[in-house]
Amino acid sequence: MKMTKSALNPPTVFNSLQYGFSQGLVVTGQRRVMLSGQVGVDAQEQTVSGGMREQTEAALDNIERVLAEAGGTIDQVIMLRIFIREDASSPQEQDAIAAALLKRFPVNPPPSSWILIHGLARSEWLIEIEAEAMLD
Numbered sequence: 001m002k003m004t005k006s007a008l009n010p011p012t013v014f015n016s017l018q019y020g021f022s023q024g025l026v027v028t029g030q031r032r033v034m035l036s037g038q039v040g041v042d043a044q045e046q047t048v049s050g051g052m053r054e055q056t057e058a059a060l061d062n063i064e065r066v067l068a069e070a071g072g073t074i075d076q077v078i079m080l081r082i083f084i085r086e087d088a089s090s091p092q093e094q095d096a097i098a099a100a101l102l103k104r105f106p107v108n109p110p111p112s113s114w115i116l117i118h119g120l121a122r123s124e125w126l127i128e129i130e131a132e133a134m135l136d
Contacts, residue, residue, distance in 0.1 A: 003029035003076055003136045007108040020101025021112040027078045029134035033070050037083065037128040038062040039120065047124045052088060053096040059129045060104050072135045074104055080112035081130040088126040089116050097127065 008024030009017060016023055040048045040055025041062075048058040064074045082097065094114075101109060110131075120128055 001028060001030050001136070003027070003134050005078065005108055005134070017109065019098040020105055021080070021109045023111060025078055025108070025111055027134045029076075029136060031070075031135040033067065033072060033133045033135060035063060035066050035131045035133070037081075037130045038066070039122075039125045039128045047122065051096070052093040052126050053100065055126050056097050056100040056129075059127060060100060063129065063131045067131075067133055067135075070133075070135060072133050075107075076133045076135055077105070077110045077131050078134050079110050079132040082112055082114045083117050083120065083128040083130075084114060085119055085126050086116040093126070 004027070006026045007022040008026065009015070009022050013023050038059040039062075040058035042048065042058070048054050060074070063077070067073060067076065080101075084093075084097070097114075101112070120126075
């Protein structure tokens with residue numbers, strides 16, 4: 001069975017597309033893949049330089065790499081849970097997250113939850129992103 005998805009963005013709820021996510025998603029497929037939270041580190045566990053934008057991009061890169069190992073791609077992501085350090089959640093930093101999502105998911109973006117938290121496993125981490133995907 002080929003993976004298909006159809007975004008749900010009714011006019012009766014706020015326009016989440018401007019932030020890079022859909023309100024809901026109807027999905028069919030054969031294999032559901034759940035990923036551990038991904039952060040802004042490279043393969044040597046070094047935190048990428050820069051701020052929220054760079055860490056968000058690196059976390060999404062890591063999601064792509066894990067999915068590739070399973071034979072998937074980032075456009076097969078069906079749900080994101082985004083954990084944002086509360087002291088790094090200014091409107092500008094949230095705009096950086098939205099820009100990264102809009103870049104990676106230009107059509108039928110997955111639903112997501114944005115959760116403010118006190119901290120992550122390392123003090124330099126600003127964001128952690130969990131993903132679920134449905135593969136063919």
